[in-house]
Amino acid sequence: MSGSRPMNPAATKRLAPCPSSPNCVSSLAPDDAHRVDPIRFTGDPAAALAKLRAVIEAMPRAAVTRSDGDSLHAEFTSWLLRFVDDIDAVVDPDAGVIHVRSASRVGYSDLGVNRKRVDAIRAAFASAR
Numbered sequence: 001m002s003g004s005r006p007m008n009p010a011a012t013k014r015l016a017p018c019p020s021s022p023n024c025v026s027s028l029a030p031d032d033a034h035r036v037d038p039i040r041f042t043g044d045p046a047a048a049l050a051k052l053r054a055v056i057e058a059m060p061r062a063a064v065t066r067s068d069g070d071s072l073h074a075e076f077t078s079w080l081l082r083f084v085d086d087i088d089a090v091v092d093p094d095a096g097v098i099h100v101r102s103a104s105r106v107g108y109s110d111l112g113v114n115r116k117r118v119d120a121i122r123a124a125f126a127s128a129r
Helices: 009-014 045-057 113-127
Strands: 024-026 062-067 071-077 084-092 097-104
Touching (some): 024 113, 045 113
Antiparallel strands (some): 084 097
16 A cells, blocks of 8 residues: 555554564554555445445354444454454544554464455455446
């Protein structure tokens, strides 16, 4: 992601910053090691969040555990060791993006799992109707 991006103060307050460990990514991270692109949308923000929810719920071992007017929280459980990763998303209607944060609950390195997950969610969102 290059250049400056608009920062929604509400999103900044609602998405926790990533720790220094390499097991977290966020569209609001100030450093390249943790930063991922937000999910872009056009149209109604509520419809975009509903679409994101459907994308996540269609993924293996995923469960949306909380969703309100402009945000959601989901948990992904790994197949073998049953580790849980958390993903949080907050709609920024002014910027036309959904800011995301995906992080492992335990361990130091996630071997890129959270970054790959957000990339997969972004791709599925872009291709979903």
